[in-house]
Amino acid sequence: xxxxxxxxxxxxxxxxxxxxxxxxxxxxxxxxxxxxxxxxxxxxxxxxxxxxxxxxxxxxxxxxxxxxxxxxxxxxxxxxxxxxxxxxxxxxxxxxxxxxxxxxxxxxxxxxxxxxxxxxxxxxxxxxxxxxxxxxxxxxxxxxxxxxxxxxxxxxxxxxxxxxxxxxxxxxxxxxxxxxxxxxxxxxxxxxxxxxxxxxxxxxxxxxxxxxxxxxxxxxxxxxxxxxxxxxxxxxxxxxxxxxxxxxxxxxxxxxxxxxxxxxxxxxxxxxxxxxxxxxxxxxxxxxxxxxxxxxxxxxxxxxxxxxxxxxxxxxxxxxxxxxxxxxxxxxxxxxxxxxxxxxxxxxxxxxxxxxxxxxxxxxxxxxxxxxxxxxxxxxxxxxxxxxxxxxxxxxxxxxxxxxxxxxxxxxxxxxxxxxxxxxxxxxxxxxxxxxxxxxxxxxxxxxxxxxxxxxxxxxxxxxxxxxxxxxxxxxxxxxxxxxxxxxxxxxxxxxxxxxxxxxxxxxxxxxxxxxxxxxxxxxxxxxxxxxxxxxxxxxxxxxxxxxxxxxxxxxxxxxxxxxxxxxxxxxx
Amino acid sequence: xxxxxxxxxxxxxxxxxxxxxxxxxxxxxxxxxxxxxxxxxxxxxxxxxxxxxxxxxxxxxxxxxxxxxxxxxxxxxxxxxxxxxxxxxxxxxxxxxxxxxxxxxxxxxxxxxxxxxxxxxxxxxxxxxxxxxxxxxxxxxxxxxxxxxxxxxxxxxxxxxxxxxxxxxxxxxxxxxxxxxxxxxxxxxxxxxxxxxxxxxxxxxxxxxxxxxxxxxxxxxxxxxxxxxxxxxxxx
Numbered sequence: 001x002x003x004x005x006x007x008x009x010x011x012x013x014x015x016x017x018x019x020x021x022x023x024x025x026x027x028x029x030x031x032x033x034x035x036x037x038x039x040x041x042x043x044x045x046x047x048x049x050x051x052x053x054x055x056x057x058x059x060x061x062x063x064x065x066x067x068x069x070x071x072x073x074x075x076x077x078x079x080x081x082x083x084x085x086x087x088x089x090x091x092x093x094x095x096x097x098x099x100x101x102x103x104x105x106x107x108x109x110x111x112x113x114x115x116x117x118x119x120x121x122x123x124x125x126x127x128x129x130x131x132x133x134x135x136x137x138x139x140x141x142x143x144x145x146x147x148x149x150x151x152x153x154x155x156x157x158x159x160x161x162x163x164x165x166x167x168x169x170x171x172x173x174x175x176x177x178x179x180x181x182x183x184x185x186x187x188x189x190x191x192x193x194x195x196x197x198x199x200x201x202x203x204x205x206x207x208x209x210x211x212x213x214x215x216x217x218x219x220x221x222x223x224x225x226x227x228x229x230x231x232x233x234x235x236x237x238x239x240x241x242x243x244x245x246x247x248x249x250x251x252x253x254x255x256x257x258x259x260x261x262x263x264x265x266x267x268x269x270x271x272x273x274x275x276x277x278x279x280x281x282x283x284x285x286x287x288x289x290x291x292x293x294x295x296x297x298x299x300x301x302x303x304x305x306x307x308x309x310x311x312x313x314x315x316x317x318x319x320x321x322x323x324x325x326x327x328x329x330x331x332x333x334x335x336x337x338x339x340x341x342x343x344x345x346x347x348x349x350x351x352x353x354x355x356x357x358x359x360x361x362x363x364x365x366x367x368x369x370x371x372x373x374x375x376x377x378x379x380x381x382x383x384x385x386x387x388x389x390x391x392x393x394x395x396x397x398x399x400x401x402x403x404x405x406x407x408x409x410x411x412x413x414x415x416x417x418x419x420x421x422x423x424x425x426x427x428x429x430x431x432x433x434x435x436x437x438x439x440x441x442x443x444x445x446x447x448x449x450x451x452x453x454x455x456x457x458x459x460x461x462x463x464x465x466x467x468x469x470x471x472x473x474x475x476x477x478x479x480x481x482x483x484x485x486x487x488x489x490x491x492x493x494x495x496x497x498x499x500x501x502x503x504x505x506x507x508x509x510x511x512x513x514x515x516x517x518x519x520x521x522x523x524x525x526x527x528x529x530x531x532x533x534x535x536x537x538x539x540x541x542x543x544x545x546x547x548x549x550x551x552x553x554x555x556x557x558x559x560x561x562x563x564x565x566x567x568x569x570x571x572x573x
Numbered sequence: 574x575x576x577x578x579x580x581x582x583x584x585x586x587x588x589x590x591x592x593x594x595x596x597x598x599x600x601x602x603x604x605x606x607x608x609x610x611x612x613x614x615x616x617x618x619x620x621x622x623x624x625x626x627x628x629x630x631x632x633x634x635x636x637x638x639x640x641x642x643x644x645x646x647x648x649x650x651x652x653x654x655x656x657x658x659x660x661x662x663x664x665x666x667x668x669x670x671x672x673x674x675x676x677x678x679x680x681x682x683x684x685x686x687x688x689x690x691x692x693x694x695x696x697x698x699x700x701x702x703x704x705x706x707x708x709x710x711x712x713x714x715x716x717x718x719x720x721x722x723x724x725x726x727x728x729x730x731x732x733x734x735x736x737x738x739x740x741x742x743x744x745x746x747x748x749x750x751x752x753x754x755x756x757x758x759x760x761x762x763x764x765x766x767x768x769x770x771x772x773x774x775x776x777x778x779x780x781x782x783x784x785x786x787x788x789x790x791x792x793x794x795x796x797x798x799x800x801x802x803x804x805x806x807x808x809x
Contacts, residue, residue, distance in 0.1 A: 042705045184704060514705035517578075525581045525711075533588050 047143035064141030067187035200280030205485030208272030227281020232400030235463035243397035246317030249453035310383035312372035327377035586717035611683025618661035681725030729790035
């Protein structure tokens, strides 16, 4: 009995000490705890991937997809094996090559919610930055993020952590390792895949008697061209409102007006109008080239020899001066020369301005042509491009900033009117004396039609990658041409296995941004927990806290009327 | 590293339980199944509580964080269900055939461990391995430490109440403390709202309160075991 009691008390002594100890240690941990911010949930972000395509054997754009990295900002000391988030301002202000050379594994460029807020000099710089990044051969993934609410929230939490910026001393570096939060990005897609559904498609139609009536054959055709696709640094952000939604809208309206005119006239036009809505226009005018190749091969129809001239419409929606771009000055007395003269006269009448003729030689050293008519010029077909874009570098027509808000409907209307009248005069051989026909209501351009075309074409991105068979613009063009024209053909330009033009996806990835700690933090945590365990063990083993507790609690217990005199238990035999 | 983080969390939460089990020599007293009994009663009482809550307290249509007097009253009523816990724990303390303070240590430990397994280890397994780092898991692990103290202290208070040699004048304050413990979550919720405080604050208050409860329990049980031992020694 006695032995039991002694044992019991020993046990108690040990027990009570551990009891007290357990209370103390969590409290100490807690003292450092509240300084840390509470947690936020994981962010799901949608990023737009940069262009990637092979054109005539050369690869362009960024070939990376997979994101699995920590996020840093540009000001961080070390960005090696991290991905860097840039604002669009940083994107235009920095030399991207030097950033990439610092060992970055991915670039994320944050765009403003509304792209039209980039204007003036910034716009110019952005367009140039787009051009230069597309010229770099990038193995790392480059993503663009529209600043949606989620992205904004994520960026705020990112910039909140100033630790992401450069630590100055070793101590700061160490503290950052412990206290700093890091963002880790991981994408749901890992590999590049060839987009087989996106095929460049040419839509061709003819207005006039066509090949059925022999007489009109000799008179030849005028080709009216606009390309359907748009281009920008990221395919899923390429809306191409000015280039070339405005061109397609202008052609569509011209087709409507001229077909109405042809129905009103007793005779069929002397010269037919051939309409080509080409595909892959942003890839060195791939569709136009293919179409011309086809005509050259097909000697029987020898359409190429009967083309009087070709009019390409590209970028006519902005407010600039109307220009006609030619590869060589037209000969006196040629159809194209007369046509350009007539166009100038009409332009003066309609807009009170002369269309500026820009003579730009084809630069064969450049691997991509600047204007669509140059493909015709190379095939020895007289051609010009009608445009309001001043730069002939082409960058202005190859940007994600080419959005709907830059379109001036008044200028677009006037351009369509000029174009319609010029073509009508050429087709029917109207002279200026017969201008009453040209001023008649038959040739009235309808603004609502053009507006609805622009809406349709710019509501979804229209890059080649996005122009699959179910794209609304494809269906609308097909329907419109079938309604107003004859001999409509729709031809996909690439077959499976063709390597001339290959586009790659994915265009969009979903990325999980999670807040993480450095591995060092977990190691330190283990050390702290280990110390905690050791402390508990040590105190339980070697310190008899019961005496301490008794001494501390003595007055309290006395006050409550409980005896506290501690009598050392006697060992009973 | 995320799996490593899970191990850290589990270690932080389980180590004190193992230490308590080992240093109270519960293994020697063949108290494992007694702890398991406490755990079983814990689960049973949770089941009963759940049934009562589900049938009597429908979930608010749009749970808002603002405390109106009605909401406060509702919360108080809802937490009254937790008195079932007290009754169940009291039953365990009186039922276990162990000597003196081992009674409440074993029942408190079993009870707290069941709580740990049911409400913490599972979320650790499901969430702490995720790529997102969250302090919640470390907080939960620390709270498991606090809970161990808390439940042992509550069990100790319940045990002292059941003692015949317990000073009757202390009965009322001790019962008061136990009831306060039951409504502690409501008090914390109100405090959190008034001072706009987060989870760390709750944890801190819990720790502080458990500490206080622990000291009181320590004082009472030390005195009681001493009087009993002394009384026993005198009678020899």
